[in-house]
Amino acid sequence: MKTQSQDNPVKQQEHLKKQRDILAYRMKKLSAKQEYFIKNTAELKEKIRKKYDNMKRVLDEDMQITMCQLDMEQEAMERTTEENIEKCFQLIQDLEQQLAETAKQLDQDKARDLDQIAETDRRIMETLKATDPECFQMDEFKNEQLLCLTINLLLFIRSQVPVTKKLFQSYAQEVVLNPDSAHPKLIISPAGDSVTYTDTWQEVPENPSRFDTTLNVISQEGFKEGRNYWEVQVSDKTYWELGLTYPSIPRKGREEQCWLGRGPESWCVEYFNGDYTAWHNGVPHELTHLTGRKFQRIGVFSSSYGGLVCFLGSDTMTPLYSFCVGPFTDALHQAVCPGHDNQGTNWKPLLICDASKSAPTL
Numbered sequence: 001m002k003t004q005s006q007d008n009p010v011k012q013q014e015h016l017k018k019q020r021d022i023l024a025y026r027m028k029k030l031s032a033k034q035e036y037f038i039k040n041t042a043e044l045k046e047k048i049r050k051k052y053d054n055m056k057r058v059l060d061e062d063m064q065i066t067m068c069q070l071d072m073e074q075e076a077m078e079r080t081t082e083e084n085i086e087k088c089f090q091l092i093q094d095l096e097q098q099l100a101e102t103a104k105q106l107d108q109d110k111a112r113d114l115d116q117i118a119e120t121d122r123r124i125m126e127t128l129k130a131t132d133p134e135c136f137q138m139d140e141f142k143n144e145q146l147l148c149l150t151i152n153l154l155l156f157i158r159s160q161v162p163v164t165k166k167l168f169q170s171y172a173q174e175v176v177l178n179p180d181s182a183h184p185k186l187i188i189s190p191a192g193d194s195v196t197y198t199d200t201w202q203e204v205p206e207n208p209s210r211f212d213t214t215l216n217v218i219s220q221e222g223f224k225e226g227r228n229y230w231e232v233q234v235s236d237k238t239y240w241e242l243g244l245t246y247p248s249i250p251r252k253g254r255e256e257q258c259w260l261g262r263g264p265e266s267w268c269v270e271y272f273n274g275d276y277t278a279w280h281n282g283v284p285h286e287l288t289h290l291t292g293r294k295f296q297r298i299g300v301f302s303s304s305y306g307g308l309v310c311f312l313g314s315d316t317m318t319p320l321y322s323f324c325v326g327p328f329t330d331a332l333h334q335a336v337c338p339g340h341d342n343q344g345t346n347w348k349p350l351l352i353c354d355a356s357k358s359a360p361t362l
Contacts, residue, residue, distance in 0.1 A: 066146065077136065084131040091127050095120070162317040165358065168301050171229040172355035175219050175334045181209045181251075182217035186338065192220065196349035197338045211251050214258045215337050218245060222331030227303045230334055231314050233351040233359075234271065235296045239339030240350055243268030243279075244302060244309055246330045256282065260335055267323050268335070269298065269311045273342075278311065278321035285321060297359050304328050315359060
C-alpha cells in the first residue's frame with residue numbers, strides 16, 4: 001500500500017500533465033482563432049475590394065456615356081459647320097466663274113444680265129443668312145448643368161470617403177479635460193476643450209491626481225467598454241504627445257513612467273520637430289515613413305472588442321500606428337501633452353475637436 005508521501009509525486013505529475021494538456025488545448029484554440037481572423041479579414045478585404053472595383057466600373061461607364069454624348073454633339077456641330085463652309089465655298093466658286101464671265105463681257109462691251117445678277121444676290125443673301133455663326137450655339141445651359149452635376153457627384157463622394165472617417169465619426173465621444181489633473185504650467189480652457197503651455201507656474205491646489213513634473217492632463221471621464229474615437233487639432237505645433245492612459249499612471253516625481261507611453265499604463269504618439277514616435281511601456285517605435293509630414297488633426301480610435309488603440313492622421317485617415325492592447329483592465333482616459341515652448345515655436349494650444357464632424361477644408 002502506497003504511503004501519502006509516495007503518492008504525492010504521482011498526483012503532482014498527473015496534475016502537471018493535466019495543466020500541460022490544458023495549455024496545449026488553449027494553444028490549439030488560439031491558433032484556430034488566429035486562422036479565423038486571417039481568413040475573415042481576407043474575405044472582408046476581398047468583398048470591399050470588389051465593391052470598390054464596382055464603383056470604379058460604374059464611374060468609368062458613366063464617364064464614357066457622358067463623354068460619348070458630348071462627342072456626338074460635337075460631331076453634329078462640326079458636321080453642320082462643315083456643310084455651311086461647303087455652301088459658302090461653292091457660292092464663292094460660282095462667283096469666281098461669274099467674275100470671269102463679266103470680265104469677258106467688259107472686253108466685248110456687253111451688259112450683264114440683270115436677272116442673273118439679282119439671282120446671284122439672292123443666293124448670297126440666303127447663304128449668309130443660313131450660315132450666320134450666331135445661329136449655331138453650344139447649349140451652354142445644359143453643359144453648365146452637366147458640369148454642376150459632375151461637381152456635385154465629386155463633392156458627395158468626397159463627403160463619404162474615407163469610409164473609415166464616416167465609421168469612426170459614429171464612435172465620437174465628447175472629451176473634457178480635467179483641470180485637477182493638469183500640470184501647473186498648463187492652462188485648461190473653461191470648457192475643458194483646450195490646453196496651452198505657459199512659462200508661468202499657476203497657483204493651483206495640490207491634489208493626488210495632478211501631474212507635477214510632466215506636462216500632462218487627462219480627461220475627466222474614462223471608458224472601459226465599446227468603441228471610442230476622438231480628435232485633437234495639432235496644427236502649427238512643433239511638439240506634442242497624445243494618447244490613452246489608465247488612471248494608475250504615476251503623477252508625481254521625475255519617474256520616467258510619468259511620461260505618456262513610458263510605462264505599461266499608457267499608449268501615445270509623440271511629435272517633435274517633424275519626427276513621429278509611438279510609445280508604450282518605454283519602447284519607442286520611430287515612424288520614419290511619416291518624417292516631415294504634417295497633419296491638421298490627429299485621431300485616436302480604440303475598441304475594447306479588439307483590444308485596439310489606433311492613431312491616425314485624421315485629415316486623410318492616414319494610419320500612424322496601432323497597438324494591440326488586449327482586454328481593457330480599467331477605464332481608459334484620453335491624455336494630452338502640449339509640450340514646452342520649444343524655443344518659441346510651440347505656443348499654440350492643443351484643441352480637442354468635435355470628432356463627429358470633418359475638419360474644414362483649408
